[in-house]
Amino acid sequence: MSESIGLGLLIVGIAFDVVGCIGLVRLPDIYNRLQAATKCVTLGTCMILLSVVFYTGIGPISSKAVLCIWFVLLTSPTGAHAIARAAHRSGIRLWEGSFMDKYAEDHEGTEDKV
Amino acid sequence: MKRFLHFLILLVVWVMLTWSVHWQDLLVGFVVALLAEIMLGDIFPTGVVKVFYPRRFFWLVVYSVDFFWYVILANFDVAYRVLNIYLPIRPGIVKVRTRLKTDMARTFLANSITLTPGTLCVDFVGDHIYVHWINITSEDPEEETELIVRKFEKLLERIFE
Numbered sequence: 001m002s003e004s005i006g007l008g009l010l011i012v013g014i015a016f017d018v019v020g021c022i023g024l025v026r027l028p029d030i031y032n033r034l035q036a037a038t039k040c041v042t043l044g045t046c047m048i049l050l051s052v053v054f055y056t057g058i059g060p061i062s063s064k065a066v067l068c069i070w071f072v073l074l075t076s077p078t079g080a081h082a083i084a085r086a087a088h089r090s091g092i093r094l095w096e097g098s099f100m101d102k103y104a105e106d107h108e109g110t111e112d113k114v
Numbered sequence: 115m116k117r118f119l120h121f122l123i124l125l126v127v128w129v130m131l132t133w134s135v136h137w138q139d140l141l142v143g144f145v146v147a148l149l150a151e152i153m154l155g156d157i158f159p160t161g162v163v164k165v166f167y168p169r170r171f172f173w174l175v176v177y178s179v180d181f182f183w184y185v186i187l188a189n190f191d192v193a194y195r196v197l198n199i200y201l202p203i204r205p206g207i208v209k210v211r212t213r214l215k216t217d218m219a220r221t222f223l224a225n226s227i228t229l230t231p232g233t234l235c236v237d238f239v240g241d242h243i244y245v246h247w248i249n250i251t252s253e254d255p256e257e258e259t260e261l262i263v264r265k266f267e268k269l270l271e272r273i274f275e
Binding site: 023039040067076078085088099100102106 | 127130131132133185188191192195196197201204206207209224225228232234235236237244246248250253
């Protein structure tokens with residue numbers, strides 16, 4: 001029973017990871033790509049780790065998997081935020097089809113020199 | 115007291131990693147946790163202990179359920195946008211305002227915004243958050259704040275403030 005749950009979680013997790021990777025290729029600029037990368041890859045990876053927990057039962061491997069879920073949930077959005085901020089501050093503009101950019105309006109001329 | 119709690123958390127993480135209660139492993143974990151606490155104890159965020167009050171902990175559980183629901187929604191949202199042939203996006207960076215004051219609450223808010231449908235936190239300046247939104251539906255700052263921030267702010271206020 002727990003093996004079938006693990007298998008189901010594994011399939012769904014990989015499906016989400018694949019969608020995230022397609023997003024990395026299809027979306028137009030770094031900010032949109034980060035959106036796909038953080039959301040889909042976070043949930044996909046967490047589901048794969050959770051499937052490990054269901055496969056192996058309570059033990060040394062699953063306790064590490066649970067810790068990994070916690071760290072991925074904490075670090076992945078923080079990393080995305082750092083990358084987005086660094087990209088904007090080093091002067092990478094939004095995609096030309098973008099609707100508005102309040103950050104550029106408020107921080108005109110304060111980009112870090114590269 | 116606060117430092118002792120940090121030390122205990124570090125020791126629990128160590129035991130989970132090694133998965134052994136042999137005295138040698140515990141001794142090494144004790145030394146490592148103590149060293150980490152002595153060197154890095156000052157930069158741990160304040161106010162973590164508050165979360166363990168029963169009433170706040172209840173709201174933390176409510177928040178976690180709410181949060182996971184939005185994470186799943188976010189994934190289907192991204193899947194819909196990425197797999198659609200016409201790529202229905204309308205991206206841009208908007209500026210929203212938050213009422214939260216403590217660092218811990220703001221960290222949780224920013225991480226929640228990043229993991230929920232269509233939004234990505236770019237920068238925090240004063241009380242304002244710059245949010246990259248993949249599909250802008252309104253141009254009014256008040257309405258944007260309502261849509262992006264309020265749903266988490268109410269719960270986070272009860273947990274951390």
